Amino acid sequence: MSTWDEEIRQRMAAIRKQGRLRESITTGEAAQPVVVREGKRLINLSSNNYLGLAGHPAIISAQQQGAEQGAGATASRLIVGYSPETAALEAQLATYKGCEDALIFTSGYTANVGVLSALLRRNDGVFSDRLNHASIVDGIRLSGARPYRYRHRDLNHLEAQLKEADRLGIRNRLIVTDTVFSMDGDIAPLREIIHLKEKYGAALMVDDAHGSGVFGPEGKGTAYQLGVADGVDLHMGTFSKAYGVYGAYVAGKKEWLHYLVNTCRSLIYTTALPPTMIAGITTSLELIRQGEDLRRDLAEKSSMFRNQLRQAGFDTGESMTQIVPIMVGGSDQTLQYSRLLSERGVLSVGIRPPTVPDGEARLRFSLMATMKEQELQESITVIVDTGRELGVI
Numbered sequence: 001m002s003t004w005d006e007e008i009r010q011r012m013a014a015i016r017k018q019g020r021l022r023e024s025i026t027t028g029e030a031a032q033p034v035v036v037r038e039g040k041r042l043i044n045l046s047s048n049n050y051l052g053l054a055g056h057p058a059i060i061s062a063q064q065q066g067a068e069q070g071a072g073a074t075a076s077r078l079i080v081g082y083s084p085e086t087a088a089l090e091a092q093l094a095t096y097k098g099c100e101d102a103l104i105f106t107s108g109y110t111a112n113v114g115v116l117s118a119l120l121r122r123n124d125g126v127f128s129d130r131l132n133h134a135s136i137v138d139g140i141r142l143s144g145a146r147p148y149r150y151r152h153r154d155l156n157h158l159e160a161q162l163k164e165a166d167r168l169g170i171r172n173r174l175i176v177t178d179t180v181f182s183m184d185g186d187i188a189p190l191r192e193i194i195h196l197k198e199k200y201g202a203a204l205m206v207d208d209a210h211g212s213g214v215f216g217p218e219g220k221g222t223a224y225q226l227g228v229a230d231g232v233d234l235h236m237g238t239f240s241k242a243y244g245v246y247g248a249y250v251a252g253k254k255e256w257l258h259y260l261v262n263t264c265r266s267l268i269y270t271t272a273l274p275p276t277m278i279a280g281i282t283t284s285l286e287l288i289r290q291g292e293d294l295r296r297d298l299a300e301k302s303s304m305f306r307n308q309l310r311q312a313g314f315d316t317g318e319s320m321t322q323i324v325p326i327m328v329g330g331s332d333q334t335l336q337y338s339r340l341l342s343e344r345g346v347l348s349v350g351i352r353p354p355t356v357p358d359g360e361a362r363l364r365f366s367l368m369a370t371m372k373e374q375e376l377q378e379s380i381t382v383i384v385d386t387g388r389e390l391g392v393i
């Protein structure tokens with residue numbers, strides 16, 4: 001046995017002992033409100049397919065037509081160039097978002113890691129909500145900038161850190177935050193953050209992965225819902241959640257994005273999205289803009305689901321969106337809860353450290369606009385009965 005074999009064995013043993021072991025499970029029909037796992041049908045409360053568009057026939061048809069242009073993009077956009085369809089989609093996105101320009105990335109992760117590591121330098125200061133997505137954390141680490149992590153949605157703490165940076169003479173300051181927090185379902189106080197941004201001469205980047213398509217007029221996003229989009233310097237969102245496809249975008253000022261084209265390593269050194277994805281995103285954008293009924297249905301179902309769980313005695317935190325957690329606490333009990341729900345026909349994955357802080361393990365439920373009322377009510381009954389059985393309520 002090599003030293004590396006022994007090292008990996010010890011690391012895996014530690015992961016098991018900490019209750020953090022993860023396994024991938026083969027699942028069919030994942031785009032649907034009911035999935036098939038190991039031959040069993042489960043009500044799908046784990047998907048980010050918020051508007052149900054991942055199975056939309058118009059998107060699938062567009063992707064099939066897009067594939068006729070080729071199976072792949074073949075290279076980075078700076079090597080072989082980028083397609084007219086990609087250029088047209090970026091122009092549509094910029095107009096849609098009310099920004100000067102937009103760039104398409106291969107994923108939300110590559111967008112955040114690439115933008116933050118390109119934009120920030122060692123003498124800059126970056127202010128990040130402590131519950132921001134891992135891609136933001138990793139982008140900040142790669143940048144080498146001075147990191148400030150403020151307590152979740154704590155404006156007083158953020159302002160204290162901005163004052164500290166001011167005292168230290170840090171000239172370039174960037175605030176970055178999720179809009180909808182993926183494990184809590186609450187929303188960043190963007191209006192107040194923008195006030196602090198302007199007061200202290202900072203810039204603001206938002207990660208609207210879980211708000212894009214769901215909130216705002218025509219699904220433009222959370223900042224548009226709150227009426228503060230003009231105060232955001234960089235809007236990042238994904239096409240892999242409410243849009244039902246794959247990829248991501250960054251929208252903002254033309255010169256800022258031109259700078260990213262020249263410096264962002266995850267854009268420069270990654271093969272562009274294939275034609276089938278560009279075609280799918282283009283069609284999905286049309287459906288998103290026309291999707292007021294889907295957004296209304298999602299909001300109503302999420303509110304009903306959340307309120308019934310709260311009335312039953314569950315702690316759902318500050319959730320106010322389609323993401324609804326049940327706070328359990330310990331990892332072992334959370335895994336047991338998730339396993340029992342799966343046995344009883346409900347799919348909800350237990351979320352454990354390091355994805356969430358120690359002692360804050362939970363079940364994360366995420367709803368789809370296309371779920372049936374009967375499916376939701378059946379799920380609520382199983383969740384409540386199982387919660388009582390385990391002593392969670």
